[in-house]
Amino acid sequence: xxxxxxxxxxxxxxxxxxxxQRLAEVVAIPSVSGEAARRPDVFRMGEWLVNELKRLxxxxxxxxxxxxxxxxxxxxxxxxxxxxxxxxAKKKTVLVYGHYDVQPxxxxxGWNTDPWTLVEDSQGRLLGRGSTDDKAPVISWLxxxxxxxxxxxxxxxxxxxxFEGMEESGSEGLDEIIYAEADKYFKDVDxxxxxxxxxxxxxxxxxxYGLRGISYFNLTVSGPGKDLHSGxxxxxxxxxxxxLITLMSKLVTVDGKILVPGxxxxxxxxxxxxxxxxxxxxxxxDDIHSATESKTTIFDTEKEVLMARWRNPSLxxxxxxxxxxxxxxxxxxxxxxxxxxxxxxxxNQEPAKITELVRKYIESEFAKLKSxxxxxxxxGHAGKWWVADVNHWNYVAASxxxxxxxxxxxxxxxxxxxIPVTLTFQEALKKSVLLLPMGKxxxxxxxxxEKIDKRNYIEGINLLSSYLHEVGVVQV
Amino acid sequence: xxxxxxxxxxxxxxxxxxxxQRLAEVVAIPSVSGEAARRPDVFRMGEWLVNELKRLxxxxxxxxxxxxxxxxxxxxxxxxxxxxxxxxAKKKTVLVYGHYDVQPxxxxxGWNTDPWTLVEDSQGRLLGRGSTDDKAPVISWLxxxxxxxxxxxxxxxxxxxxFEGMEESGSEGLDEIIYAEADKYFKDVDxxxxxxxxxxxxxxxxxxYGLRGISYFNLTVSGPGKDLHSGxxxxxxxxxxxxLITLMSKLVTVDGKILVPGxxxxxxxxxxxxxxxxxxxxxxxDDIHSATESKTTIFDTEKEVLMARWRNPSLxxxxxxxxxxxxxxxxxxxxxxxxxxxxxxxxNQEPAKITELVRKYIESEFAKLKSxxxxxxxxGHAGKWWVADVNHWNYVAASxxxxxxxxxxxxxxxxxxxIPVTLTFQEALKKSVLLLPMGKxxxxxxxxxEKIDKRNYIEGINLLSSYLHEVGVVQV
Numbered sequence: 001x002x003x004x005x006x007x008x009x010x011x012x013x014x015x016x017x018x019x020x021q022r023l024a025e026v027v028a029i030p031s032v033s034g035e036a037a038r039r040p041d042v043f044r045m046g047e048w049l050v051n052e053l054k055r056l057x058x059x060x061x062x063x064x065x066x067x068x069x070x071x072x073x074x075x076x077x078x079x080x081x082x083x084x085x086x087x088x089a090k091k092k093t094v095l096v097y098g099h100y101d102v103q104p105x106x107x108x109x110g111w112n113t114d115p116w117t118l119v120e121d122s123q124g125r126l127l128g129r130g131s132t133d134d135k136a137p138v139i140s141w142l143x144x145x146x147x148x149x150x151x152x153x154x155x156x157x158x159x160x161x162x163f164e165g166m167e168e169s170g171s172e173g174l175d176e177i178i179y180a181e182a183d184k185y186f187k188d189v190d191x192x193x194x195x196x197x198x199x200x201x202x203x204x205x206x207x208x209y210g211l212r213g214i215s216y217f218n219l220t221v222s223g224p225g226k227d228l229h230s231g232x233x234x235x236x237x238x239x240x241x242x243x244l245i246t247l248m249s250k251l252v253t254v255d256g257k258i259l260v261p262g263x264x265x266x267x268x269x270x271x272x273x274x275x276x277x278x279x280x281x282x283x284x285x286d287d288i289h290s291a292t293e294s295k296t297t298i299f300d301t302e303k304e305v306l307m308a309r310w311r312n313p314s315l316x317x318x319x320x321x322x323x324x325x326x327x328x329x330x331x332x333x334x335x336x337x338x339x340x341x342x343x344x345x346x347x348n349q350e351p352a353k354i355t356e357l358v359r360k361y362i363e364s365e366f367a368k369l370k371s372x373x374x375x376x377x378x379x380g381h382a383g384k385w386w387v388a389d390v391n392h393w394n395y396v397a398a399s400x401x402x403x404x405x406x407x408x409x410x411x412x413x414x415x416x417x418x419i420p421v422t423l424t425f426q427e428a429l430k431k432s433v434l435l436l437p438m439g440k441x442x443x444x445x446x447x448x449x450e451k452i453d454k455r456n457y458i459e460g461i462n463l464l465s466s467y468l469h470e471v472g473v474v475q476v
Numbered sequence: 477x478x479x480x481x482x483x484x485x486x487x488x489x490x491x492x493x494x495x496x497q498r499l500a501e502v503v504a505i506p507s508v509s510g511e512a513a514r515r516p517d518v519f520r521m522g523e524w525l526v527n528e529l530k531r532l533x534x535x536x537x538x539x540x541x542x543x544x545x546x547x548x549x550x551x552x553x554x555x556x557x558x559x560x561x562x563x564x565a566k567k568k569t570v571l572v573y574g575h576y577d578v579q580p581x582x583x584x585x586g587w588n589t590d591p592w593t594l595v596e597d598s599q600g601r602l603l604g605r606g607s608t609d610d611k612a613p614v615i616s617w618l619x620x621x622x623x624x625x626x627x628x629x630x631x632x633x634x635x636x637x638x639f640e641g642m643e644e645s646g647s648e649g650l651d652e653i654i655y656a657e658a659d660k661y662f663k664d665v666d667x668x669x670x671x672x673x674x675x676x677x678x679x680x681x682x683x684x685y686g687l688r689g690i691s692y693f694n695l696t697v698s699g700p701g702k703d704l705h706s707g708x709x710x711x712x713x714x715x716x717x718x719x720l721i722t723l724m725s726k727l728v729t730v731d732g733k734i735l736v737p738g739x740x741x742x743x744x745x746x747x748x749x750x751x752x753x754x755x756x757x758x759x760x761x762d763d764i765h766s767a768t769e770s771k772t773t774i775f776d777t778e779k780e781v782l783m784a785r786w787r788n789p790s791l792x793x794x795x796x797x798x799x800x801x802x803x804x805x806x807x808x809x810x811x812x813x814x815x816x817x818x819x820x821x822x823x824n825q826e827p828a829k830i831t832e833l834v835r836k837y838i839e840s841e842f843a844k845l846k847s848x849x850x851x852x853x854x855x856g857h858a859g860k861w862w863v864a865d866v867n868h869w870n871y872v873a874a875s876x877x878x879x880x881x882x883x884x885x886x887x888x889x890x891x892x893x894x895i896p897v898t899l900t901f902q903e904a905l906k907k908s909v910l911l912l913p914m915g916k917x918x919x920x921x922x923x924x925x926e927k928i929d930k931r932n933y934i935e936g937i938n939l940l941s942s943y944l945h946e947v948g949v950v951q952v
Contacts, residue, residue, distance in 0.1 A: 223772045225770055232785065233764075233767075233785070234791070234792045235790025236732075237773055238731070238773075242728055245793055254846070293700055294699055294848075296847075298713060309711060316710045317715065318807065331893075380805055
């Protein structure tokens with residue numbers, strides 16, 4: 001095996017120019033899922049994948065997620081591309097996921113170069129929309145297949161692929177397809193690997209094993225039947241804004257402590273094993289200062305910051321619908337205002353219980369106000385947290401692969417936000433899901449001048465290849 | 477004098493059809509000051525007044541307030557029309573103010589009839605845009621002159637008139653003209669009468685002797701250099717929204733008590749004389765319930781409601797700039813948020829002192845939070861309260877006129893909002909200013925189906941006439 005690793009790694013490094021040229025080919029397809037006019041390009045990118053997979057001898061199927069209305073037009077949703085490479089019952093079956101659509105990009109947004117032309121700069125950065133998010137990771141799976149074929153090396157696993165074209169626009173229709181195929185197309189899957197996030201820092205790879213959930217709340221206070229003039233009515237009526245602001249002020253302290261009673265009850269206690277995962281992470285306080293362009297962190301140590309982001313719940317107040325929001329002055333008493341806030345949830349908080357705690361608390365605080373207005377609280381959307389067992393063989397294999405390719409132990413990271421497809425695979429297939437990123441934290445996905453470092457791309461192909469080899473041999 | 481009153485009243489009642497036809501003539505001129513395309517109509521309405529005043533033998537001058545930019549166009553502001561009728565040094569000189577521009581109106585807004593065609597319905601209501609606000613009052617001064625001429629009755633005072641065409645759009649340029657003419661065109665003025673507000677209820681006339689002031693505040697909290705994602709940063713940074721909501725929650729209680737220390741110190745104590753003015757007012761709790769389309773009043777008695785509106789300060793929270801405000805969900809941590817609130821001020825609160833109290837309080841509350849964000853508080857606009865001496869001969873005369881025309885004592889009212897020109901006349905001329913409304917509280921100025929009741933219009937002409945007669949004879 002060790003021999004094969006070096007042999008493949010050498011081959012991949014030797015063919016750097018080819019891989020860059022192929023990346024340029026897909027960056028040149030502006031597959032923006034959020035713009036109606038670009039929809040044909042999204043389809044074109046899907047066809048590119050179908051054709052490449054066929055060229056490599058994979059069997060390919062597509063699923064049509066249906067239609068959507070965008071910019072007033074009814075559009076077909078781009079296909080979910082399903083590929084299978086190998087069906088050897090003696091091998092493990094790995095399902096990989098990625099997306100072939102990209103964020104919008106305009107040179108006029110501030111790009112230094114044309115976003116649809118891959119440019120390599122003097123620092124070895126490959127600039128272009130979709131370079132890191134998520135085209136390099138997606139096509140890298142193909143290059144792993146191709147390298148094995150060129151070198152005549154037996155492929156270490158059965159590979160199933162699921163590539164969608166709507167990730168940047170809410171993955172419309174994807175969940176239904178995953179659930180529908182769980183016992184069909186995906187039925188032999190032993191583990192899942194998603195390469196669509198980023199290293200914690202810029203030094204070394206990470207394996208991401210957790211995501212926070214989110215429960216998004218609307219707190220509505222209604223009073224008068226219409227907006228009132230504060231000159232005429234100020235001081236005479238219970239103003240919905242006063243009630244709402246009072247209630248919102250009771251949700252969270254300035255240093256981030258959530259005030260809803262019971263909300264911390266089900267938060268998993270820290271364990272020694274977990275604490276160890278926070279040692280030697282490639283993360284400095286300066287990283288968050290530079291990301292927020294400020295020095296407004298609540299905590300003074302890296303570990304506290306990351307625990308606050310990854311494993312502790314948080315509550316953010318996002319805004320108010322129905323109130324005045326423009327520059328200037330308006331002397332309105334809004335008749336109905338809706339406060340928007342969300343709680344980022346963590347193991348082992350249950351969304352339904354969180355909603356009940358929030359509702360009960362707000363209703364009891366509102367009762368204390370003795371206002372004549374009325375309120376309602378609803379959880380508009382709840383997505384669950386996700387956390388994987390880092391001792392699962394899927395992670396053991398990935399960890400060994402990182403060690404082999406980068407001569408370093410990976411950071412074990414979580415993310416504060418949600419990547420919904422992770423939870424969908426977890427719940428639909430009930431197999432270990434691993435997030436194995438290729439790009440760095442400074443790649444600027446969704447921003448101008450998006451890039452992937454040449455080293456991350458080329459050694460990323462190596463990493464994915466090594467990962468599959470380690471999965472092939474790891475003890476289950 | 478009594479004979480003349482009856483003689484004039486009879487004449488005016490006999491000519492009801494003529495007055496309605498003349499009102500229809502001016503309602504048909506859509507003098508909307510807020511729409512660029514209607515600006516020629518505003519000028520046409522100004523010319524109509526100039527011509528009518530000349531026809532009646534008044535001397536007329538106009539003042540051009542300058543230019544403004546509206547809908548991207550540079551437009552001339554409509555003229556301030558100044559008229560003088562009579563210059564007898566032995567008579568008192570009364571200055572009357574009104575405006576000849578109107579609010580926008582479209583049939584499609586929900587009008588039952590064409591807004592620019594005066595329609596009399598079966599209940600004696602004269603429907604049309606500007607009917608009550610403020611065309612009937614403005615032209616009624618002309619009909620008083622005309623009636624005296626027709627009847628050969630000596631005019632009881634010297635009348636100075638000031639009619640503007642921008643009241644519905646911020647009275648641009650008017651203050652400068654009033655101050656500039658204080659010692660010139662307006663130099664002999666003994667008292668001022670403005671007919672541009674409404675009866676307290678629908679039963680009987682009122683004399684309005686007070687208005688609240690307003691101090692409008694912006695409270696800015698700044699933290700990160702850009703908006704952040706709550707998944708990535710929630711729980712790790714001091715969020716500006718949390719600080720702002722916490723501070724805003726400390727400004728006013730749900731039942732309207734302002735929490736800024738010292739803010740009530742200079743509120744004028746209630747006197748027995750003042751309390752008497754609140755007896756027998758034509759106002760019921762049902763009036764405010766119907767106006768607010770709710771039963772959310774803080775107080776249970778009419779007197780408390782009116783005192784809260786007229787003579788006590790209030791604080792309203794209007795909204796937040798920079799936060800999320802749309803329907804739906806956005807998981808943003810806004811980088812910079814500006815809370816908007818205003819205090820309605822009353823005698824003897826000084827705007828400068830109010831600003832200092834607010835600033836000092838907010839800064840001290842913010843210091844307690846120990847947040848790493850920064851704040852600033854500024855008073856964007858301060859307009860002072862106004863209150864007149866109800867024992868001044870100007871009010872005595874008006875009260876007698878009401879008694880004569882309506883066989884009832886007027887309500888003595890204040891208003892919770894501001895009518896800035898009132899304060900300008902008061903401060904520029906230093907003479908008693910009286911607000912003598914013609915329309916009812918249910919006339920729907922600024923709304924669809926604006927109307928003035930025929931009785932209010934016709935007896936309103938009588939009222940203005942009687943008022944001038946009473947001013948002519950009242951003991952100074």
